[in-house]
Every structure is written in C-alpha cells, then in structure tokens.
Amino acid sequence: MGRRPEKNDKTAYEPPEPSGPRSLEFGEKGLLHALESHCDIDNIPMAYVEIDLEKICITRVNQLFCRLSGFSESQLVGETDLRSLFSIDSNSLGLFLEKTKHGGAGSTSLPVVIHRQGAEGVSCSARLQAVRNGEGLKSLVALLSDPPPWRQDDMERLRLKAAVRGSKDAVGMAYADGRHFYHNEAFSRMFGYSLEELRNKSPQSLYNNQEQAVEVFKSIQNGEFWSGEVEMRTKNGQIIHVDLQADGIMDAEDRVIALIGHHTDLTDSKMTVLQLAQSEAKYKDFVENAPIGMLITNLDGEIVYANKKIEEVTGYDLRDWKNSSFLPILYPEDLPVMHQQRNQALTTRKEVKPYVLRVVTASGEIRWLRTIPQLVFSDASNSSGEIVGFQNFLEDITPTKLAIEEKERLEKQLVQSRKMEAIGTMAGGIAHDFNNILYPILGYAEMLKDDLTPESIPYKNVEEIEKSAYRARDLVQQILSFSRPTEQEVVPVAVQSILEDVLRMLRAVLPSTIQINPKISRKCRMILADPTQIHQVLLNLCTNAYHAMLDQGGLLYISLVEEHINPSQGESVLPIAPGDYARLTVRDTGCGISKDVIERIFEPYFTTKIAGEGTGLGLASVLAIVQKLKGHISVESKVGKGSAFNVYLPIIPITQGDFVEKDISPVPKGCERLLIVDDEEAIIKMLAQMLHRLGYKVTCFLDSLKACNAFFQEPESYDLVITDLTMPKMTGLALAEKMLKIKPSLPIILFTGYSEMASSSDVEKMGVKALLSKPANIMDLGRKIREVLDEQQKKQ
Structure with missing residues (x-):
C-alpha cells in the first residue's frame, strides 16, 4: 500500500484544476494499469510481455509479441535466456528497478531491440511497469511499440474499454477532477450504479469512511500505487468490504490525468471469516468448559494446553505448568501403563483403547481418570505426517470407581x-x-x-x-x-494370667525359628474386660506377628506394663483421656507394613494375605474390642524392620487382693432320689458316679422315651430330674413338659451343651427350675441341685 496521510493532516482531497483542454492522451503506463488483474492481453493493441523478477523468466505474452518476435507462445512462456530475445541498456534498467524497489516511480520508457527468429532485430520503444506485492517487486511488464502520439479521446476510450471489459474485477475509471467516465459490468453489479448515475458523483461518495477516501486519493495524486481494504457503500446503502487496487493514469509528462481502480468484494469472505471466528470461539468455549478434561502434551509429556476441568480435577493451575511435564502428578505405579500405551500408539500410528490412570491432586487425594488418547499430527489433515504430541480426553471416574x-x-x-x-x-x-x-x-x-x-x-x-x-x-x-456377637459381661481381669495362657499356647505352636521374648510386669493392676475378648486381642496380634516372620523367622516381643498418661499429654499424644493404662505391646522383627497398608489394616475385610489365608477381620475385631473398652491401639512399622502394636486399656483402681478369696467350702450333699437323662453314655456314667459321691440316689437313662415311661409309672419315686436339652426321639423340653403335667411340683434342671438353644427365662416359664451349661464342675452342679431342692422343700 502506498503512503498513508499523517494523523494530523485533515485536508480533504481536492482534485487538481485541469491545465488546458481536457483530453484522454494517456501514456502506455495508463493502458498498462488498465490491463492489470485478469485483463485479456490479446485485446491490447501493442506487443505485451510480462517477466517474473524472482524466477527471471517470461510468464505471459500476447499474440502481437509472438508475431513481433517470431516465436510461439509455448516457446516464449518459461524462457529464461532473456538476452537471446532482448537487447536493452542494463544500467538504465537496473537503476530503474532499484529506484522502484525503494519507492520511486513504478514506470519508465527505454529503447529495446527485439531479436526476431530468422530475421533482423526490431527497434522498439518499451514502456516498462514494475508490479509490486507485499514483499517487494514481483514482475516487470513491457508494452512494445513504435507508436505515434495518442491522437484523440475516443480512440483512448475504445482501447481502455477493450482492456477492461473482460476483467472479472469491478473496474472503474474517473477523471482527475472526480468525474466518472467508464466502468465495466462487474463494477455495475457490485455497486448498482449505471454510468449516467455516476457521471455527477465523486468517487469519494462511494466510500463509507471519508478518511479512507482522503488517504486513497491523496496517495494516487502523489503518484503512488494504493492497495488495501476499504469500506464502501452500494446504491442501496449496503456497506461492503472491498479489496482496492488503485493507481493514476498519467500523460507523457507524468501528470495524473485520470484514476483507475480494481475492486474485489470481500464481504462474503469477511462474513465467512467472522462466522469461522465465531465458530472457533464457540468451540474454544465448549472445550474450555467441557464436562471432561482435555490435555494436550508434546511427545516429552510437556503440557501444551489444559482446560478448566483438568484444573478442577487435579487442583493445580496447569496454565502455570505450560511447557512443564504432566508426569509428576501421575500416580507412580501407573507410569509404566501410560508409557506402554504411548509407545504402542507411536509404533502403530493408531489410537489405543481407553485406559485408566490415577493422579495425585494438589491436596494429596488420588483420583481415577479414564483416559482416551489421540495422536496429534503436524498436519491435522494428514494422518501419515509427523506425530508431534497427544490429545487426551480425561474423564474423572473416581465416584464410579x-x-x-x-x-x-x-x-x-x-x-x-x-x-x-x-x-x-x-x-x-x-x-x-x-x-x-x-x-x-x-x-x-x-x-x-x-x-x-x-x-x-x-x-x-x-x-x-x-x-x-x-x-x-x-x-x-x-x-x-x-x-454370633452378643453383649459380653465385663469383669475385673488380671491380664498377666491371660498372657501366661497365651504364651503357653504360642510356645506349643510357633516354629523354632521364632523366639518369644516376654516381659510381664506383675505390678500392673487389673482391667475391666471380658477375659475371652482379651484372649482374642492377644491371639490376633500374635498371629499377625507370626505370619510376618514366617519366612525368615525372628523375635516376638510381648510385654505388659502399667503406664500413666499425664493431663498435659492427654489427647495431644494419644486419643484417650489422661489416667492409668495397661499397655500391651506385641512387636515382631518381620517384613513390616508399608504406609499405604497401615492406613487400611483396621478396615473390616481388608487383608494382604492371599485368598483363603485370611478373612480381614482379625485387626478389625481387635480395634472394635479395644474401642469398646475405652482404650486405644497404635501401630508403628518400618518395611523390612518389623512392626509394633501397642494396646492401651484403662486400669481399674483395685488390686487382686481386694477380691474376696475363692470359696473353699465343701460341695453341698444330699440323699434325695434323682432321675438323670442324657443320650451320651460317658456323661451318664460320670454324673452317676459324681452324684453318688454327693450322697444322692441316682437312676440314669440314655433314652428319653424310656425315661418318660419310667417316670409315668412311678412319678413319686423321683425328687428331681436332670435332663439334657438336645436328645433324639424326645427333647429335654418336651420331656419336661410331659413330666410336669403329671407332677407339677417336680423340680427339673435342664442341661445343655449350647446355651443359646434355650434361655433361662423361657425354661422358667415352662416350670423348669434351672438351666445349667455343660461342662459344669462338681461345685456348680452340687450347689444348683441343693438350691433347687431346698427351694422346693420350703414351698411344701
């Protein structure tokens, strides 16, 4: 584009006053510019040749030049040996091109000799026009003639019309004073004006922006070629975007006597660009706010683009990570999977199946992402081109997982x-x-x-x-x-005695490769607990320690000490209240526990053992028992070094000496008649012997039906019945019910090997006096028999 006016130059364009009578005596340069852009050069009444200044070859000729040179068009187009065709003053030509390159006049006249094929050379006058583009000089156009001076306006007008009539661009011409004198059909279609309508309209009136009009016309008035985009207005008022190439038509003295402009309507293409831009904006907005993450990386894993969802899922501002690697936030164990998938895609040049990756968020949380990778090529339309990166669609499936x-x-x-x-x-x-x-x-x-x-x-x-x-x-x-967990009865327990029992059991079952090192404080006071549950806690902890040392052997440390938690420590050290605690420690020198496993070892059904070797309930039940006793359990471990479990259970403020000594009174005896019914012969024989020692007269039956018949025959022969609960043919409850119908005052004691099969309240409602669990020792049995008989005697 030519020189633009200064910002402070507010002077509107004023066309020069005509000097003398107005005529159309244009030079060859005027004709040349009339023929630019899609002109039919064979309509030009002079020999025409166009030379590409970059490739230094002929690109276009008309038939007049072919006849003048004696060569055909096919022989001339593409010819690079220009010296065999022309003789011209190289110094003058070089000077002209150099000046034109730096903004000088774009046309000149030089003598030239055409070397004709098979004939003498022809001397001509060459009117040269340099054609520019945005980067400099593009080509050189020459019109060759031995012309007489231009004679009359009509002749010029006819030649100009012939040159521009076939142009596809809208071409319009006007005198320097602004009067239109010609336009082609394309111009009329574009603007909607006829020539008659334009005769009295200034070219400036077609511009929507008058500052642009001033800029264009001032450049042409100064002899400069103007090229650029302008806004113009059609006859019906529509504003159109036009690519304008405008120049002046000069006379022999290089005075601008007319203007010519080539107009290309850009409105549709501008609208297309606008729609494309809007579409791109919508697409970008969609991608940026998509419900799934989009991450584009290069082949080194460096982030090229990440949308908002990626930042939302990871908690990182990945825009600050541009050109940084995405790999550090991937879960370490998933890196081999990711590399395998990438290598497969690069090798096969095909997209791989979706796979799952984990990322560690800014808060340390692990999120699961379903990854759909796609290859990115240097040429998006050519999948056989160079692979430059990966486009990954990442869907957060953590909730689903x-x-x-x-x-x-x-x-x-x-x-x-x-x-x-x-x-x-x-x-x-x-x-x-x-x-x-x-x-x-x-x-x-x-x-x-x-x-x-x-x-x-x-x-x-x-x-x-x-x-x-x-x-x-x-x-x-x-x-x-x-x-079948039930509410357990808690009693004062000396943990030392339970530990001794557990140690005896462990020494019997542990292999010789595992040594036991106990350290039990006799001064540790009692706790309030169910002894069976304390057994369960110790056995579970020791069993886990044994499994940790099963392969390599080691040392099993078991200790019991009394420890005081100060008020200044309290829950700041352990999540328990200050006070006195029995601290049980089970420590091994086994394989240890990793940090991520430690966080889950107390979860129900969590186990690191292979299927069939563990239920995952051991430590979960330990934790449940300890928490129920208002205690605490902690674990310390180092992989390869071993683990230590510390159980804190609250001490009760009494000692073993505070309890009443065990009752050593003799077993109560009697002389009553007892009927014993049980389907186990060993139990019948043992009970008969035991009760004979206590002075009772005993009748025994292995068969409940026979016992029932015997009682029916002589109900007064028996003072008390002891019957097993579970027996074939007739259960103990059914037997008791039949006996009580005959003798309602009959005392009956029900024996059971499984207490849950009957409750004391249920059997008492039926009239049964007592319920005893097997195995009952002689003291419990003797006391219960005496208690039931004495109570019955009081009622009589």
Whole structure:
C-alpha cells in the first residue's frame, strides 16, 4: 500500500484544476494499469510481455509479441535466456528497478531491440511497469511499440474499454477532477450504479469512511500505487468490504490525468471469516468448559494446553505448568501403563483403547481418570505426517470407581457374613458336641483330684488336664461369641494370667525359628474386660506377628506394663483421656507394613494375605474390642524392620487382693432320689458316679422315651430330674413338659451343651427350675441341685 496521510493532516482531497483542454492522451503506463488483474492481453493493441523478477523468466505474452518476435507462445512462456530475445541498456534498467524497489516511480520508457527468429532485430520503444506485492517487486511488464502520439479521446476510450471489459474485477475509471467516465459490468453489479448515475458523483461518495477516501486519493495524486481494504457503500446503502487496487493514469509528462481502480468484494469472505471466528470461539468455549478434561502434551509429556476441568480435577493451575511435564502428578505405579500405551500408539500410528490412570491432586487425594488418547499430527489433515504430541480426553471416574469398590467390599462383606452365619450355625453344633466330650474329662479329673493328695505329682498332672479342658471350653465360647456377637459381661481381669495362657499356647505352636521374648510386669493392676475378648486381642496380634516372620523367622516381643498418661499429654499424644493404662505391646522383627497398608489394616475385610489365608477381620475385631473398652491401639512399622502394636486399656483402681478369696467350702450333699437323662453314655456314667459321691440316689437313662415311661409309672419315686436339652426321639423340653403335667411340683434342671438353644427365662416359664451349661464342675452342679431342692422343700 502506498503512503498513508499523517494523523494530523485533515485536508480533504481536492482534485487538481485541469491545465488546458481536457483530453484522454494517456501514456502506455495508463493502458498498462488498465490491463492489470485478469485483463485479456490479446485485446491490447501493442506487443505485451510480462517477466517474473524472482524466477527471471517470461510468464505471459500476447499474440502481437509472438508475431513481433517470431516465436510461439509455448516457446516464449518459461524462457529464461532473456538476452537471446532482448537487447536493452542494463544500467538504465537496473537503476530503474532499484529506484522502484525503494519507492520511486513504478514506470519508465527505454529503447529495446527485439531479436526476431530468422530475421533482423526490431527497434522498439518499451514502456516498462514494475508490479509490486507485499514483499517487494514481483514482475516487470513491457508494452512494445513504435507508436505515434495518442491522437484523440475516443480512440483512448475504445482501447481502455477493450482492456477492461473482460476483467472479472469491478473496474472503474474517473477523471482527475472526480468525474466518472467508464466502468465495466462487474463494477455495475457490485455497486448498482449505471454510468449516467455516476457521471455527477465523486468517487469519494462511494466510500463509507471519508478518511479512507482522503488517504486513497491523496496517495494516487502523489503518484503512488494504493492497495488495501476499504469500506464502501452500494446504491442501496449496503456497506461492503472491498479489496482496492488503485493507481493514476498519467500523460507523457507524468501528470495524473485520470484514476483507475480494481475492486474485489470481500464481504462474503469477511462474513465467512467472522462466522469461522465465531465458530472457533464457540468451540474454544465448549472445550474450555467441557464436562471432561482435555490435555494436550508434546511427545516429552510437556503440557501444551489444559482446560478448566483438568484444573478442577487435579487442583493445580496447569496454565502455570505450560511447557512443564504432566508426569509428576501421575500416580507412580501407573507410569509404566501410560508409557506402554504411548509407545504402542507411536509404533502403530493408531489410537489405543481407553485406559485408566490415577493422579495425585494438589491436596494429596488420588483420583481415577479414564483416559482416551489421540495422536496429534503436524498436519491435522494428514494422518501419515509427523506425530508431534497427544490429545487426551480425561474423564474423572473416581465416584464410579469408589462405588464399584464399595459394592465389591459390600459383596465380600455379605459373603463373609454368610460364612460367619454358617460358622455360627456350625459352631452351635460343635459347641454342643465338644462340650459333651469335655464334660466327662472335667468331671473325672475333678473326682480324680479328690482321690489324690495335692502335693503329689499325679495331682499336679490332673490339674494340667483340668486347665487344658477349661481352655478348650473357653475356646468354644470364643468361637460362639465371634460368630454370633452378643453383649459380653465385663469383669475385673488380671491380664498377666491371660498372657501366661497365651504364651503357653504360642510356645506349643510357633516354629523354632521364632523366639518369644516376654516381659510381664506383675505390678500392673487389673482391667475391666471380658477375659475371652482379651484372649482374642492377644491371639490376633500374635498371629499377625507370626505370619510376618514366617519366612525368615525372628523375635516376638510381648510385654505388659502399667503406664500413666499425664493431663498435659492427654489427647495431644494419644486419643484417650489422661489416667492409668495397661499397655500391651506385641512387636515382631518381620517384613513390616508399608504406609499405604497401615492406613487400611483396621478396615473390616481388608487383608494382604492371599485368598483363603485370611478373612480381614482379625485387626478389625481387635480395634472394635479395644474401642469398646475405652482404650486405644497404635501401630508403628518400618518395611523390612518389623512392626509394633501397642494396646492401651484403662486400669481399674483395685488390686487382686481386694477380691474376696475363692470359696473353699465343701460341695453341698444330699440323699434325695434323682432321675438323670442324657443320650451320651460317658456323661451318664460320670454324673452317676459324681452324684453318688454327693450322697444322692441316682437312676440314669440314655433314652428319653424310656425315661418318660419310667417316670409315668412311678412319678413319686423321683425328687428331681436332670435332663439334657438336645436328645433324639424326645427333647429335654418336651420331656419336661410331659413330666410336669403329671407332677407339677417336680423340680427339673435342664442341661445343655449350647446355651443359646434355650434361655433361662423361657425354661422358667415352662416350670423348669434351672438351666445349667455343660461342662459344669462338681461345685456348680452340687450347689444348683441343693438350691433347687431346698427351694422346693420350703414351698411344701
């Protein structure tokens, strides 16, 4: 574009006054500019040749030049050996081009000799016009002639009309004073004016912006070529965007005597650009606010673009991460997956299937992202081009993932609950049968102790048998309480005695590769708890320690000390109230526990063991028991070094000496007639012998129906009935009901190996006087018999 007016130059364009009579004596330059842009050069009445100044070759010729040179158009177009065709003053030509390059006049006249094929050269006058583009000189156009001076306006007008009539652009011409004198059909279609309508209109009136009009006309008046975009107004008032190329037509003295303009309507293309821009804006807004994340990275993983959703999910301002790697926020264990997928995509040049990655957010939270990767090519329209990066669509599936995990956890919990329910059902049967087995062992052991002196070795051996049998009884009770949790009765417990029992059991079952190092304080006072549950806590902790050292062996430290938590410490150190606590510590030298596993070890059903080796309920039940006792459990661990569990249980302010000594009074005896019914022969024989020792007359039955018949025949022959609850043919409750119908005052004691099969309140409603659980020792049995008989005698 030519020179623009200064900002402070407010002078409007004034066309120069005509000097002498107005004529159309245009030079060759005027004609040349009339023919620019899509002109039919064969209509030009002079020899025409156009030379590309970049490639230095002929690009266009007309038929007059072909006839003048003797060559065909196909021979001339593309010719680079210009010296074989022309002889021209190279110094003058070079000077002209140099001046034109730096803003000088774009046209000149030079003599030239055309070397004709097979004939003598022809001397001509060449009118040269340099054609510019945005980067400099583009081409050189020459009109060759040996012309006489231009003669008359009509002849010029005819030539100009011939030159521009076929132009596809809208071409308009006007005198320097602003009067239109010609335009082609394209101009009329664009603006809607006829020539008659334009004769009295100034070219400036077609401009929507008068400052632009002043700029254009002043540039042309100064002999400059003007090119650029302007806003113009059509006859019906519509504003259109026009690409204008305008120049002056000069006479022989280089005076501007007329103006010519080539107009290209840009309105539709501008509208298309606007619509495209609006579409791009909408697309950008959609991407920026999309409900899923979009992340574009280069091949090094550096962030090129991230939308708002990515920032929302990760908590990071990833716009500040531009040109930084996205990899640091990926979950470390997922990096190999991501690299594998990327390498597969790069190798196959195909998109890979969606996969799941985890990211660590700014707050440390782990989020699950479903990743849909796409390759990015250097040429978006050519998938065979160079791969420059990845476009990743990231969908936050954390809620779904957590819901699935929760569903799986609940399903596992349901399965485990059903297993526990089945174990509970089975445990009832086991408890009944096992207690029936234990009862004769305990009964005979007690009677055997009565036959031995306490100082004898056989007496001590029998004591050990008795202790083991009682531990077996407690184990059955523990299985029952574990499978069917009920409200446990808490009593003052000396933890030392429980620890000694646990240590004896551990020494019997642990391999020699694991050494036990106990440290038990005898000064530690008692706690208020269910002894069975304390057993359960210790056994679970020791079992976990054993599994941690199973492969390599090691040391198992078990300690009990009394510890005081100061008020100044309190919940700032441990989440428990200040006071005195029994601290149980179970420490191993095994494999240790990682940090992420420690955070979950107390979750129900969480286990690191392989399927079938653990339920995930051990530590969960330990935590539940400790919390119920208003205590606390903590864990410390180092991978490869081992773990330590510390259990804090509140001390009760009494000592073992505060309790009343065990009752050593003799077992109550009697002489009444007893009817014993049980389907276990070993129990019948043991009870018969035990009760004979207490002075009672005993009649025994293994069959409940026979016992019922015997009672029906002589109901007054029996002062008390002891019957098992679960028997074939007729249960103990059914037997009691029949007997009570015949003798309502009959005292009945119901024996059961599984207490949950009947409750004291239920059996009392039926008239049964007492409910005893197997295995009952001789003292409990003797006292209960005497208690029931004495109460019955008081009523009589």
